[in-house]
Amino acid sequence: MKPRFYKLAISIALLCAFGCTPASTSTEETSEQLITASSTIRPAIQTRSATTLFQPTTTEPLPEETTTSTSKETTASSTAPKPPTSPSSQTIFSVDFETVSGPVTEDLFARLFGYEFDHLAANEALTIEDGYLKQAYTPYEKGSPRVSAPTKNLPGSDELYLTYDVFFEPGWEWVKGGKLPGLAGGTHPTGGKGADGTDGFSARLMWRPDGELTVYAYHPNRPTIYGVGYPISGRYEAGQWYRIVERVKINDKNVSNGEVEIWVDGEHRLLEKDILWRTSGDFNVDVFLYSSFYGGSTQDWAPSKTTYARFDNFTVTTGPPESFAR
Numbered sequence: 001m002k003p004r005f006y007k008l009a010i011s012i013a014l015l016c017a018f019g020c021t022p023a024s025t026s027t028e029e030t031s032e033q034l035i036t037a038s039s040t041i042r043p044a045i046q047t048r049s050a051t052t053l054f055q056p057t058t059t060e061p062l063p064e065e066t067t068t069s070t071s072k073e074t075t076a077s078s079t080a081p082k083p084p085t086s087p088s089s090q091t092i093f094s095v096d097f098e099t100v101s102g103p104v105t106e107d108l109f110a111r112l113f114g115y116e117f118d119h120l121a122a123n124e125a126l127t128i129e130d131g132y133l134k135q136a137y138t139p140y141e142k143g144s145p146r147v148s149a150p151t152k153n154l155p156g157s158d159e160l161y162l163t164y165d166v167f168f169e170p171g172w173e174w175v176k177g178g179k180l181p182g183l184a185g186g187t188h189p190t191g192g193k194g195a196d197g198t199d200g201f202s203a204r205l206m207w208r209p210d211g212e213l214t215v216y217a218y219h220p221n222r223p224t225i226y227g228v229g230y231p232i233s234g235r236y237e238a239g240q241w242y243r244i245v246e247r248v249k250i251n252d253k254n255v256s257n258g259e260v261e262i263w264v265d266g267e268h269r270l271l272e273k274d275i276l277w278r279t280s281g282d283f284n285v286d287v288f289l290y291s292s293f294y295g296g297s298t299q300d301w302a303p304s305k306t307t308y309a310r311f312d313n314f315t316v317t318t319g320p321p322e323s324f325a326r
């Protein structure tokens with residue numbers, strides 16, 4: 001068995017060990033019902049200082065992993081390595097939602113982030129209140145409406161870090177899973193299309209049943225047309241903030257040496273190596289992909305009622321962020 005398929009088999013086995021169906025590693029998505037709109041927001045390449053960053057606070061440790069994990073993962077312990085630091089890390093954008101409140105329009109979204117977005121679909125689900133971004137997830141026949149906003153013109157890099165805080169409000173339902181923001185490149189493919197190595201990739205996160213998280217990746221070596229899951233160790237709960245840091249490193253063209261790495265509240269939770277994000281494609285890590293919805297594409301992915309999640313402190317940096325914990 002080739003090493004790549006062996007690794008994918010491990011990933012699939014892990015997901016299924018957590019109680020999912022085999023289909024869960026290739027979550028069905030519909031084409032994402034995007035509402036395309038043009039925008040005339042100022043061009044990109046705006047570097048902001050990291051002055052809005054945050055004081056670390058003490059947090060309760062995450063629940064211990066209760067099942068097997070891959071050997072690549074680092075479990076939390078007092079001897080775990082500290083997150084990396086880099087004095088040369090530059091902030092591409094940092095958004096803390098402290099200056100405005102109310103409904104989120106496409107123009108407001110672009111102004112806050114300082115970047116034009118390819119589109120902002122289903123933005124009526126988004127509001128800003130009390131210094132964070134709040135998303136409503138309304139049940140419908142395919143999960144919940146696809147709220148999606150990929151940046152345009154983000155300065156590309158062979159490696160970027162995305163940091164954000166997420167809080168699933170009390171009453172949250174995990175159901176079968178749904179999408180969370182992540183880094184991407186090129187045409188930022190999702191929805192069972194693209195990612196043939198020449199066009200682009202995506203590396204969003206997902207929540208999974210019972211509070212598990214995974215990286216949900218589109219790249220040319222995935223086993224189906226849908227994304228492949230790389231489970232993030234730990235189990236997460238509604239009613240508390242988590243800080244996610246995602247590092248994505250592009251691969252050398254046609255060489256399987258790309259990576260994705262995840263920390264949660266400063267604890268190292270995933271390092272997936274040997275990824276082929278691109279073959280000959282002329283793109284790198286150059287998209288922040290806001291994307292969040294329940295699904296899947298069938299009714300059984302939908303929550304039983306409208307649920308809510310909060311997001312805060314979206315930051316993209318060229319190196320490790322200033323703080324890995326809230």
Ligand SMILES: [Ca+2]
Nearest residue numbers: 096131132312
């Ligand atoms: Ca805030």
